[in-house]
Amino acid sequence: xxxxxxxxxxxxxxxxxxxxxxxxxxxxxxxxxxxxxxxxxxxxxxxxxxxxxxxxxxxxxxxxxxxxxxxxxxxxxxxxxxxxxxxxxxxxxxxxxxxxxxxxxxxxxxxxxxxxxxxxxxxxxxxxxxx
Amino acid sequence: xxxxxxxxxxxxxxxxxxxxxxxxxxxxxxxxxxxxxxxxxxxxxxxxxxxxxxxxxxxxxxxxxxxxxxxxxxxxxxxxxxxxxxxxxxxxxxxxxxxxxxxxxxxxxxxxxxxxxxxxxxxxxxxxxxxxxxxxxxxxxxxxxxxxxxxxxxxxxxxxxxxxxxxxxxxxxxxxxxxxxxxxxxxxxxxxxxxxxxxxxxxxxxxxxxxxxxxxxxxxxxxxxxxxxxxxxxxxxxxxxxxxxxxxxxxxxxxxxxxxxxxxxxxxxxxxxxxxxxxxxxxxxxxx
Numbered sequence: 001x002x003x004x005x006x007x008x009x010x011x012x013x014x015x016x017x018x019x020x021x022x023x024x025x026x027x028x029x030x031x032x033x034x035x036x037x038x039x040x041x042x043x044x045x046x047x048x049x050x051x052x053x054x055x056x057x058x059x060x061x062x063x064x065x066x067x068x069x070x071x072x073x074x075x076x077x078x079x080x081x082x083x084x085x086x087x088x089x090x091x092x093x094x095x096x097x098x099x100x101x102x103x104x105x106x107x108x109x110x111x112x113x114x115x116x117x118x119x120x121x122x123x124x125x126x127x128x129x130x131x
Numbered sequence: 132x133x134x135x136x137x138x139x140x141x142x143x144x145x146x147x148x149x150x151x152x153x154x155x156x157x158x159x160x161x162x163x164x165x166x167x168x169x170x171x172x173x174x175x176x177x178x179x180x181x182x183x184x185x186x187x188x189x190x191x192x193x194x195x196x197x198x199x200x201x202x203x204x205x206x207x208x209x210x211x212x213x214x215x216x217x218x219x220x221x222x223x224x225x226x227x228x229x230x231x232x233x234x235x236x237x238x239x240x241x242x243x244x245x246x247x248x249x250x251x252x253x254x255x256x257x258x259x260x261x262x263x264x265x266x267x268x269x270x271x272x273x274x275x276x277x278x279x280x281x282x283x284x285x286x287x288x289x290x291x292x293x294x295x296x297x298x299x300x301x302x303x304x305x306x307x308x309x310x311x312x313x314x315x316x317x318x319x320x321x322x323x324x325x326x327x328x329x330x331x332x333x334x335x336x337x338x339x340x341x342x343x344x345x346x347x348x349x350x351x352x353x354x355x356x357x358x359x360x361x362x363x364x365x366x367x368x369x370x371x372x373x374x375x376x377x378x379x380x381x382x383x384x385x386x387x388x389x390x391x392x393x394x395x396x397x398x399x400x401x402x403x404x405x406x407x408x409x410x411x412x413x414x415x416x417x418x419x
Binding site for chain 1: 317320321324325327328331332333355358359360361362363364365
């Protein structure tokens, strides 16, 4: 079975999905990713799906679930590079991936993650000040 | 029996071809006198001559099944091409059918010289049947040709009516004009999403000033487009909401709370610039 590589970049994890995902690959990715977030204490996850042409409802739900799991572990998920056809399919399937942030490309996704991280840091600092 | 009748018709056609052709052309020219600009001179004569030749060929084969038989295939092809070209050129159905029906008079004149009494009546009846079914074939093909023209125009309209324009680097606008149905929404969605990828835009403004009616279906289509753009990482702003439409949306209970809406395109554009960290400023003090 193919495994999808998870790369660490500073405080963020980069997942680039280059192959057509089947259900088992998707579940394995979920396992690996949650393990890696905990191991590296990652603050954010970038999922690049620009080379994914086809999605079904399972993969769509898997993306949403992964994002929810990452949030539980205090990491933001940004999906980047979704193809128009994939976006249309997901909307037609009724999966609007609420709670998943998205960006046009890796660069924008990284900026988004950093700005989110800054916001949370500022909030934490505020909370600390009040105390 | 049918064969012998057609044999008589064939005989008459053979013997009097020039005469029939002349009479036929005269009739057609009289009926189409106002349409001279549509047909090149000689084209009508060529078409008529070809038709008579094809008719003769088909009659000599002795088969009477006009709509399906092999022998009549050249006649059918010719009629089809004539009807199609006339549909495109803008002839009326009457004018197109006249092409066949005006053959009756010269043909019957020729038949009268050939036979008399019951024989004549029978021959006229059989040739009437023949020409009528050819006339129906022409009309039907003409109709099909017109429908093709309409379908093509619809397609063109569909493509013309969904232009995606770039207002600024990173800001797209999609001015929608006309009613949104499922087919158009699909085209709109695809062209907008493709434009987002091509230009790398983070903000898209959908302007619905030109959409006459917004019902639940149209609203749903709009929200789908917005959701798809959001999935790709672009934010959508809906602008150009007329007072009437704002009322309708609320009365219908459509949930568009997640979407930024603005009354005018200008407002939407200024929000877009703000998001990108840009501002429009006056370069010099206004001279009063």
